[in-house]
Amino acid sequence: MEDLKPSPANSSPLTPIGFLDRAATVYGDCPSVIYGSTAYTWSQTHRRCLQLASSLSSNGIHRGHVVSVVAPNTPAMYELQFAVPMAGAVLNNINLRLDAHTISMLLRHSESKLIFVDQASCSLINDALNLFPTKSKRPVLVLIADDVATEESSSPIFGDFVDTYEGMVEKGDPEFRWIRPLSEWDPIVLNYTSGTTSSPKGVVHCHRGIFMVTLDSLLEWGIPKQSVYLWTLPMAAVVARPDEFWGETPCAFVSLREGLSRRPTEEEIIEYCRGKLPRFMVPKTVVFKAELPKTSTGKIKKFVLREIAKSMGPARASRL
Numbered sequence: 001m002e003d004l005k006p007s008p009a010n011s012s013p014l015t016p017i018g019f020l021d022r023a024a025t026v027y028g029d030c031p032s033v034i035y036g037s038t039a040y041t042w043s044q045t046h047r048r049c050l051q052l053a054s055s056l057s058s059n060g061i062h063r064g065h066v067v068s069v070v071a072p073n074t075p076a077m078y079e080l081q082f083a084v085p086m087a088g089a090v091l092n093n094i095n096l097r098l099d100a101h102t103i104s105m106l107l108r109h110s111e112s113k114l115i116f117v118d119q120a121s122c123s124l125i126n127d128a129l130n131l132f133p134t135k136s137k138r139p140v141l142v143l144i145a146d147d148v149a150t151e152e153s154s155s156p157i158f159g160d161f162v163d164t165y166e167g168m169v170e171k172g173d174p175e176f177r178w179i180r181p182l183s184e185w186d187p188i189v190l191n192y193t194s195g196t197t198s199s200p201k202g203v204v205h206c207h208r209g210i211f212m213v214t215l216d217s218l219l220e221w222g223i224p225k226q227s228v229y230l231w232t233l234p235m236a237a238v239v240a241r242p243d244e245f246w247g248e249t250p251c252a253f254v255s256l257r258e259g260l261s262r263r264p265t266e267e268e269i270i271e272y273c274r275g276k277l278p279r280f281m282v283p284k285t286v287v288f289k290a291e292l293p294k295t296s297t298g299k300i301k302k303f304v305l306r307e308i309a310k311s312m313g314p315a316r317a318s319r320l
Contacts, residue, residue, distance in 0.1 A: 013184035015207040016214050020046055020082050030226060035075050049079050051172025053086035053179075058171075059114065059140065059162075063088035063179060066110045066190060068139070070094045070103070070125060071118035072299055076144045076165050080116060085188045085207070088179035089113075092190045100127035106192055107139060108132065109202065114140040116165060120299060142168060146295050184208035237292060239306045241285055242314040251309045252283035255292050263288075284315055 004010075023032070024046030032045040040048065061067060067084045069091065071077045077093075084091040092110050094103055096118070107115065107128060117125045122143070129138050143161040163171075181188075185206045193201045217223075241251035252273075256263060264272075266286040273282045287308070293301040 013181045013186070013207060014211040015085070015181055015184065015188070016210045017082060017085055017178065017180075017207075018211075019214065020049065027226065033075050033078055038075055040075070045079065045082075047174045048169050049083040049086055050176045050178060051169045051174050052079060052083035052165075054172035054174075054176035055163075055168035056084065056087040056089065056114070057176070057179075059168075061087050061089050061113060063182075064187070065089045065113045066092050067114045067116070068092040068094055068107060068110065068112040069116040070096050070121045071116060071144050072096065072120075074118070074144070074299070076116070076118075081189075086176075086178035088181075090187045090190050090204075092192075094192075096121050096124070100124055101131060104128040104131035108136065110190055112139045114142060116142050116144055117161075118144045118299075119146050120295065120301070120303070123303075181207045184211070235292070237300045237302055237305055238283060239302055239309050241309040241312060243284070244314045249284040249315055250281060251285040251287065251305075251312075251315075253287045253289055253292060253305050253308075255289055285309075285312075287312075 020042075023030075023042040028043035028046075029041050032040050032042040056067065065088075067080075067087075067089045069077060069080050069084075080091060092106070092112060094106060098106075103124065104127075115125065125141070132138055141161045142163050142165060144165045185208060187204045188207045188210055189205045191203045191205070193203065235257065236252055236254045238250050238252045240248040243249040252269065254269065266288075269286050270283060293304045295301055
């Protein structure tokens with residue numbers, strides 16, 4: 001019995017990456033993600049994640065390095081949750097609603113080696129990197145480009161990018177042997193708090209922790225086999241509008257669903273928000289639009305809404 005020590009056959013560090021391996025084997029032909037015209041099966045998702053992990057390793061990303069991403073919920077963001085840990089690295093998901101100063105601080109504090117940047121956030125990241133000290137080494141930039149890059153549908157690109165997301169996927173090795181954690185206590189993801197009490201604080205999750213949270217979620221939610229998670233694009237967006245008293249206040253752009261028996265008023269929406277949100281988050285202005293401006297991939301073009309809000313002029317008497 002003394003010889004029955006842990007070995008790869010009977011002992012392996014717990015990691016959520018194993019769920020992707022199993023899904024690719026057992027449910028390989030089943031849909032993994034559907035996003036507009038983009039659709040991948042589990043085997044295709046697994047292959048793409050291996051290719052991306054391979055490219056990350058080829059670009060000098062090693063065990064324990066931090067890779068950041070600033071992007072909305074797109075297939076690229078989805079795949080990065082697997083691909084970055086597959087390269088042995090730690091993923092840092094950065095809230096794209098943060099300002100340049102905060103993002104700059106997070107990138108420096110986390111010592112990020114590489115950043116995946118959604119095209120709509122290029123200007124934001126460029127501003128954040130410009131706040132780095134002169135002699136500080138900047139992280140490498142990889143662009144998550146819009147599917148169709150046209151002047152009408154895409155936001156401007158700022159920054160020196162070494163590659164695109166799809167370019168890295170294409171160059172990667174689909175037979176890459178992903179880097180398993182040496183211990184299930186190895187870090188897999190780094191998150192930061194909102195920083196409402198002081199400077200943002202980092203929270204590190206290990207492979208075991210995320211594995212256990214995943215199992216707990218499956219049990220708590222009672223998820224059946226081959227269930228489908230529906231993520232829908234928001235029918236509203238909030239941007240800053242100039243304000244004579246506060247400097248800026250929230251301005252909500254709302255696209256109402258067709259076929260409503262009664263259209264809510266601006267006052268009703270504001271009153272509803274007062275009962276659900278902190279005071280500083282309640283919109284002071286509500287603008288109804290038949291359709292919100294979107295990129296070719298369906299993301300709301302907030303930079304367009306910001307210009308509209310700015311053109312409306314400063315709001316008055318909005319102290320409440």
